[in-house]
Amino acid sequence: MKLAAAIFIVLILSAGLYNSYKKYKNGLLLSSFLAFHFLIGLMVIMGAFFLLFE
Numbered sequence: 001m002k003l004a005a006a007i008f009i010v011l012i013l014s015a016g017l018y019n020s021y022k023k024y025k026n027g028l029l030l031s032s033f034l035a036f037h038f039l040i041g042l043m044v045i046m047g048a049f050f051l052l053f054e
Contacts, residue, residue, distance in 0.1 A: 006052040013041050 020037045023029040 002052050006048045009048040010045055013044055017041050 017037065020029060020034055024031065024034045
């Protein structure tokens with residue numbers, strides 16, 4: 001069950017990061033917000049895998 005939760009979290013987060021990157025490429029998003037979103041995403045992924053391997 002933990003594996004399914006970790007995979008789900010990573011998939012949802014990847015979709016959000018991809019959407020933010022598309023907005024950044026179209027000029028609709030500042031690079032600082034993209035970097036902030038990326039850092040928050042990394043922290044969430046690290047937390048998901050911490051829970052997975054706990």
